[in-house]
Amino acid sequence: MESKQVPSSIKNRALVEKRREEMIRGAVTLFREKGFHKTTTREIAKASGFSIGTLYEYIRTKEDVLFLVCDSIYEQVNERMKQVVDASIPGETSLEEAVRAYFHLMDDLQEEVIVLYQEVKALPKEAKSYILEKEQEMVVMLEEVLSHSLPGAPPGRISIIANNVFVEGQMWGFRRWILQRSFSLEEYIDHQVSLLLEGVSTHR
Amino acid sequence: MESKQVPSSIKNRALVEKRREEMIRGAVTLFREKGFHKTTTREIAKASGFSIGTLYEYIRTKEDVLFLVCDSIYEQVNERMKQVVDASIPGETSLEEAVRAYFHLMDDLQEEVIVLYQEVKALPKEAKSYILEKEQEMVVMLEEVLSHSLPGAPPGRISIIANNVFVEGQMWGFRRWILQRSFSLEEYIDHQVSLLLEGVSTHR
Amino acid sequence: MESKQVPSSIKNRALVEKRREEMIRGAVTLFREKGFHKTTTREIAKASGFSIGTLYEYIRTKEDVLFLVCDSIYEQVNERMKQVVDASIPGETSLEEAVRAYFHLMDDLQEEVIVLYQEVKALPKEAKSYILEKEQEMVVMLEEVLSHSLPGAPPGRISIIANNVFVEGQMWGFRRWILQRSFSLEEYIDHQVSLLLEGVSTHR
Amino acid sequence: MESKQVPSSIKNRALVEKRREEMIRGAVTLFREKGFHKTTTREIAKASGFSIGTLYEYIRTKEDVLFLVCDSIYEQVNERMKQVVDASIPGETSLEEAVRAYFHLMDDLQEEVIVLYQEVKALPKEAKSYILEKEQEMVVMLEEVLSHSLPGAPPGRISIIANNVFVEGQMWGFRRWILQRSFSLEEYIDHQVSLLLEGVSTHR
DNA sequence: AATGAATGAGAGTTCATTCAT
DNA sequence: CATGAATGAACTCTCATTCAT
Numbered sequence: 021m022e023s024k025q026v027p028s029s030i031k032n033r034a035l036v037e038k039r040r041e042e043m044i045r046g047a048v049t050l051f052r053e054k055g056f057h058k059t060t061t062r063e064i065a066k067a068s069g070f071s072i073g074t075l076y077e078y079i080r081t082k083e084d085v086l087f088l089v090c091d092s093i094y095e096q097v098n099e100r101m102k103q104v105v106d107a108s109i110p111g112e113t114s115l116e117e118a119v120r121a122y123f124h125l126m127d128d129l130q131e132e133v134i135v136l137y138q139e140v141k142a143l144p145k146e147a148k149s150y151i152l153e154k155e156q157e158m159v160v161m162l163e164e165v166l167s168h169s170l171p172g173a174p175p176g177r178i179s180i181i182a183n184n185v186f187v188e189g190q191m192w193g194f195r196r197w198i199l200q201r202s203f204s205l206e207e208y209i210d211h212q213v214s215l216l217l218e219g220v221s222t223h224r
Numbered sequence: 225m226e227s228k229q230v231p232s233s234i235k236n237r238a239l240v241e242k243r244r245e246e247m248i249r250g251a252v253t254l255f256r257e258k259g260f261h262k263t264t265t266r267e268i269a270k271a272s273g274f275s276i277g278t279l280y281e282y283i284r285t286k287e288d289v290l291f292l293v294c295d296s297i298y299e300q301v302n303e304r305m306k307q308v309v310d311a312s313i314p315g316e317t318s319l320e321e322a323v324r325a326y327f328h329l330m331d332d333l334q335e336e337v338i339v340l341y342q343e344v345k346a347l348p349k350e351a352k353s354y355i356l357e358k359e360q361e362m363v364v365m366l367e368e369v370l371s372h373s374l375p376g377a378p379p380g381r382i383s384i385i386a387n388n389v390f391v392e393g394q395m396w397g398f399r400r401w402i403l404q405r406s407f408s409l410e411e412y413i414d415h416q417v418s419l420l421l422e423g424v425s426t427h428r
Numbered sequence: 429m430e431s432k433q434v435p436s437s438i439k440n441r442a443l444v445e446k447r448r449e450e451m452i453r454g455a456v457t458l459f460r461e462k463g464f465h466k467t468t469t470r471e472i473a474k475a476s477g478f479s480i481g482t483l484y485e486y487i488r489t490k491e492d493v494l495f496l497v498c499d500s501i502y503e504q505v506n507e508r509m510k511q512v513v514d515a516s517i518p519g520e521t522s523l524e525e526a527v528r529a530y531f532h533l534m535d536d537l538q539e540e541v542i543v544l545y546q547e548v549k550a551l552p553k554e555a556k557s558y559i560l561e562k563e564q565e566m567v568v569m570l571e572e573v574l575s576h577s578l579p580g581a582p583p584g585r586i587s588i589i590a591n592n593v594f595v596e597g598q599m600w601g602f603r604r605w606i607l608q609r610s611f612s613l614e615e616y617i618d619h620q621v622s623l624l625l626e627g628v629s630t631h632r
Numbered sequence: 633m634e635s636k637q638v639p640s641s642i643k644n645r646a647l648v649e650k651r652r653e654e655m656i657r658g659a660v661t662l663f664r665e666k667g668f669h670k671t672t673t674r675e676i677a678k679a680s681g682f683s684i685g686t687l688y689e690y691i692r693t694k695e696d697v698l699f700l701v702c703d704s705i706y707e708q709v710n711e712r713m714k715q716v717v718d719a720s721i722p723g724e725t726s727l728e729e730a731v732r733a734y735f736h737l738m739d740d741l742q743e744e745v746i747v748l749y750q751e752v753k754a755l756p757k758e759a760k761s762y763i764l765e766k767e768q769e770m771v772v773m774l775e776e777v778l779s780h781s782l783p784g785a786p787p788g789r790i791s792i793i794a795n796n797v798f799v800e801g802q803m804w805g806f807r808r809w810i811l812q813r814s815f816s817l818e819e820y821i822d823h824q825v826s827l828l829l830e831g832v833s834t835h836r
Numbered sequence: 837a838a839t840g841a842a843t844g845a846g847a848g849t850t851c852a853t854t855c856a857t
Numbered sequence: 858c859a860t861g862a863a864t865g866a867a868c869t870c871t872c873a874t875t876c877a878t
Contacts, residue, residue: 030862055345057261061848076849115424128861138345141259156402169425176406181424182417183399184392191391198360199387202380211384219376219423220319220385234837265873277839277876286873438858455876462751465669469852481855490852523832549667550748564810578832584814588823589832591811595803596796603795606768610788619792627831628727628782628793642841673869685843688870 025091025150026084031200039078043068048087052131056086056139066072087147093132094154095101100125101161108165115169116213119185122162123209126189133193159186181216188212229295229354230288233281243282247272248296251289256335260290260343289353294344296335298358304329305365312369319373320417324390326366327413330393337397363390385420392416433499433558437485447486452475452500455493460539462546465492488503493557498548501540502562508533509569515617516573523577524621527593531617533596543603567594589624596620637703637762638696641689651690656678657702659697664743668698668751671706676702702752705744710773712737717773720780727781729798734774735821736793745805771798793828800824814817 028036046067050059061082064079065075079085103122140151162182170178192199192208199208232240250271254263265286269279283289310324330337344355365378366386372380394401396412403412431533436444454475469490473483478619487493512529532542548559570590571583578586599609600616640648658679662671673694677687691697716733738745752763774794782790804811804820811820 035862038269038848042251055348059283060846071864072849073861073866077862080849082848138342141342142261146290152401159402166424173424177415177419179406180403180412181401182418183395184416184419187391187395187399188388189359195387195391196862198363200386202383207380208384211381212388215385215388215423217423217425219372219421219425220377221421221423238839239837264871275839276874277841278837279837280874284874437640440858443819443858465754468850479860479864480853482858485858486854488853497710546750546753550669560809567810574832581832584819585823585827588811588820589812589827590823591803591807592796592800592827595807599795599799603799605764606771607792607795610791615788616792619789621797623789623796623831627829628778628785629829644841647841672867683843684870685872686841691839692870748846786859 025147026079026088028079039068039070039074040088043078043085044089046087048093048135051086051089051135052066052141054143058135061085083142083144083147086139086143087151090136090143090147090151093129093136093155094151094158096132097125097129098154098157098161101158103123105161105165108168115166116217118162118169119167119213119216120209122185123189123205123212126192127205130193130196133190137190137194159183159200162186183204185212185216229351230283230292232283243274243278244273244292245291246274247279247282248293251293252336252339254298255293255339255343260346265289286370287346287351288346290343292349294340294347294355295358297333297340298355298362300336301329301333302358302361302365305362309365309369312372319370320421321418322366322369322373323420324413326389326393327396327408327409327416330396331409334397334400337394341394341396341398363387366390389416389420433555434487434496436487444486446477447476447482450478451483451486451493452497454553455497456501456540456543459494459497459543459547464550469493470490491550491552491555494551497545498551498559499562501537501544502559502566504540505533505537506562506565506569509566513569513573513627516576523574524625526570526573526577527621527624528617530593530597531600531613531620534600535613538601538604541598544566545598545602570594593624637759638691638700640691648690649685651680651682652700654682655687655690655697656701659701660705660744660747660803660811663698663701663747663751668754673697695754695759697757698751698755699763700761702748702755703746703766705741706763706770708744709737709741710766710769713770713773717777720777727778730774730777730781731825731828734797735801735804735817735824738804739817742805742808745802749802749806771795774798797824797828 030036030039043064046069047064048057050063050067061075062072064082064085065072068075079088101122104118104125110116116216138149140155143151159179159182162185163178166167166178166181166185167173173181192205234240234243247268250273251263251268254267254271256264261310263281266276268289269276272279283292305326308322308329312322344352344359347355363383363386366389367382370382370385370389371377371379377385396409405413438444438447451472454477455467455472458471458475469483470480472490472493475482476483487496510531512526512533516526548556548563551559567587567590570593571586574586574589574593575581575583581589600613611619642648642651655676658681659671659676662675662679673687674684676694676697677684703834713734716730716737720730752767755763771791771794774797775790775832778790778793778797778799779785785793787811804817815823
């Protein structure tokens with residue numbers, strides 16, 4: 021799937037898939053720890069379990085690694101989110117359920133989402149657009165769920181709510197140093213859901 | 225003020241202040257365009273109007289420039305936000321007014337906020353903590369305003385709302401490519417205020 | 429024939445011969461286009477129609493390819509020149525005829541001769557000597573023809589004339605960008621023959 | 633003069649000139665010994681007496697070094713040849729004198745000319761054209777001298793003679809392993825002049 | 837106080853060669 | 858015999874930082 025975007029000089033497709041998975045696993049950890057720019061290609065190779073020469077058989081440039089990492093993360097996020105959306109029966113599955121599922125997902129993939137969040141901007145132009153499109157797919161999925169549950173709401177409003185929820189989900193990860201000090205995931209979700217549905221006026 | 229954090233070999237305090245302002249002005253633009261890592265110290269020197277040698281009379285490392293930039297931005301943000309808060313009379317100035325003022329501020333300082341947003345993580349540990357504290361001051365100010373207007377709300381809830389508002393303000397800048405395509409600033413603020421106060425249930 | 433100089437791990441002699449011919453054909457084109465140093469072994473393998481692994485069954489090092497190419501070219505040049513010389517009957521075949529035949533040969537093998545000309549120096553010492561000997565054989569053949577036609581001339585003079593003719597033949601190829609703009613092959617040969625025989629004094 | 637072609641980040645023009653001269657001196661020797669491709673930039677820096685970092689303050693790429701070397705050689709060659717031509721009084725200075733001067737020049741600059749001869753092709757396209765133009769200037773100078781001495785000769789013939797002389801001069805250097813074994817410079821020149829003027833027919 | 841030439845560690849990338857299958 | 862994945866030494870080039878002037 022990624023092979024369409026990033027060419028490799030290795031012919032064996034299955035092997036490419038396998039090696040790239042190893043690579044992504046290694047790179048995510050490194051990027052999370054030190055950021056993309058401070059991670060060297062040699063470190064990536066080592067963390068992936070192969071030599072620098074082998075690394076470059078599977079990518080063309082260091083930025084390709086970043087792209088593969090970002091792409092893979094959104095692939096996971098969208099995949100799992102799609103399951104939630106598809107399982108939802110319009111009119112029956114509540115907005116609340118979907119939002120809760122999304123927040124749980126963001127909790128599961130915290131590390132990955134932080135990388136995504138902080139490093140996408142380092143991608144070369146074209147690759148960045150591609151990834152931002154995938155991000156947008158994510159937001160669109162949220163919009164769909166929202167419009168099922170709020171049939172009368174104007175699309176502009178739906179869009180803003182979707183963006184809010186999207187960012188609040190990510191916020192749980194990238195502002196963890198403040199949020200996760202004071203709240204459990206469930207508490208955080210409860211608050212956000214309550215705010216979403218009723219605004220500040222209500223408080224329990 | 226910054227001189228406390230970043231030593232300079234120049235004695236003349238006023239001069240240090242002046243040169244650093246030039247430096248920050250130049251650096252913000254560059255960081256916005258190409259990011260911290262892809263900006264060289266030579267470019268910063270040039271954009272600041274002095275030589276590389278002179279640049280290093282006023283800082284110790286490249287990261288000092290980033291620190292000065294981040295610090296200066298929060299200085300401005302907090303300064304202006306403080307004015308809003310101080311002008312507000314508890315019980316009279318409404319939550320809505322304060323939030324609107326904050327969103328306008330985020331619109332004014334868009335470029336700067338994006339830099340802040342994307343590059344803080346590149347700061348060395350200690351400097352990062354220092355800047356994150358300033359960020360937290362900002363959030364605390366929002367919390368204060370909120371607790372004035374929502375006297376009965378529990379502090380945890382206040383904190384989450386403050387974080388939400390904080391991030392939604394920044395979102396106007398860093399998700400501009402999607403938001404500013406569909407909404408004027410006023411429309412965006414109207415929606416956010418309405419959502420904040422009443423939740424999704426209401427719509428016009 | 430080449431197998432004496434460059435060992436191969438393949439036993440089947442005929443196969444070695446065949447594969448090496450494919451290899452030389454591919455390599456000449458590449459060397460002509462981008463030079464020896466900028467051509468990779470992978471490219472040579474591809475142009476030859478087999479894998480990099482197979483390539484290395486028929487040679488030991490990249491320089492072996494260059495050697496085989498150079499050797500093969502001189503083999504052709506000398507072979508064809510020998511036919512001319514052998515066909516010449518001392519005293520009957522004129523100097524002019526032989527020189528004309530040589531220039532035509534240089535025109536036919538232009539591409540190959542340019543490669544020879546530009547890349548021989550990249551050969552390792554021993555291989556270079558071997559090739560330069562073959563080059564010298566070529567010059568010696570010219571000397572023989574010349575001494576038949578100029579029986580009274582001292583050998584030193586013969587040698588210089590042979591070198592001149594040798595280089596003028598190659599010049600038609602490697603200075604083509606200037607010569608072939610102004611002259612057809614026949615015009616060029618006519619001029620050179622006239623100059624050779626009579627010097628500058630005469631002009632038509 | 634070269635500064636127009638190859639930008640340097642050093643501002644002091646005189647210094648650039650000086651350092652580049654050191655660089656060229658070092659590089660010529662290395663290129664002569666091992667060729668352009670087998671010489672590393674670190675070796676060039678070392679031979680020039682400065683660090684790798686400093687080297688790159690005066691050039692952009694390794695190929696720039698080659699260009700500067702080639703340019704400088706032709707600068708010298710053309711400069712010195714111009715003196716000969718300018719000193720010649722049309723009608724008085726004989727063809728012979730000019731050709732002799734040229735051969736002596738080629739003897740003096742043997743090493744440099746061999747480098748030129750073998751490495752020009754490694755230059756990037758544009759730089760190559762520029763250097764070939766300078767080479768052509770050299771040939772044109774020879775043509776001028778020739779046309780003064782051979783007023784009745786057709787231009788095509790003049791051009792070929794100039795090319796012959798040009799290449800025969802270089803030949804003294806790049807075929808030294810055979811020519812300089814058998815001839816002193818003066819003997820070589822005597823033969824060439826005699827052949828040029830009278831052709832093969834005459835011999836002393 | 838200001839300048840800019842000098843430095844060299846270190847980064848990304850290539851590619852000839854090997855060897856298990 | 859043929860293949861192509863794996864290797865790592867070696868290369869070019871960058872850039873933060875220093876220091877003599």
